[in-house]
Amino acid sequence: MLDELDGAMIISKTLTKTDIVGNVALPKAQVMSVLTRMNGVTDEGLDNGFEVQVHDIMEDDLYTVTLKRIDDMKYYFGTGWSTMKHSLDLVEGDVLKLYWDQFENKFIVLNF
Numbered sequence: 001m002l003d004e005l006d007g008a009m010i011i012s013k014t015l016t017k018t019d020i021v022g023n024v025a026l027p028k029a030q031v032m033s034v035l036t037r038m039n040g041v042t043d044e045g046l047d048n049g050f051e052v053q054v055h056d057i058m059e060d061d062l063y064t065v066t067l068k069r070i071d072d073m074k075y076y077f078g079t080g081w082s083t084m085k086h087s088l089d090l091v092e093g094d095v096l097k098l099y100w101d102q103f104e105n106k107f108i109v110l111n112f
Helices: 017-021 028-035 043-048 081-087
Strands: 010-014 024-026 050-056 061-070 074-077 095-101 106-109
Touching: 010 024, 010 028, 017 024, 024 028, 028 074, 043 050, 043 061, 061 081
Parallel strands: 050 106
Antiparallel strands: 010 095, 024 074, 050 061, 061 074, 095 106
């Protein structure tokens, strides 16, 4: 399966202490690449925050997190991130890897 994934649809982030204790900041270039294949995303939606699904296929858990943009510069997961990070047992230094599945319209967790 991994050989078939489009690298432009992957968001990868080494988690910092700030990401663990608060909201996770996401790499701008990677998020912008994924946004090109997301349906129904608007500037207003990004500024206000919009819900996306994140599927942990190993545990068959589905999370809902809010993707938000600040000042056209920073992207992050807000609401829902806390539940997701605790369920995935993520700690500082871990690499969060997510793949945007444009056909299912959700992220797939690649941390396995």
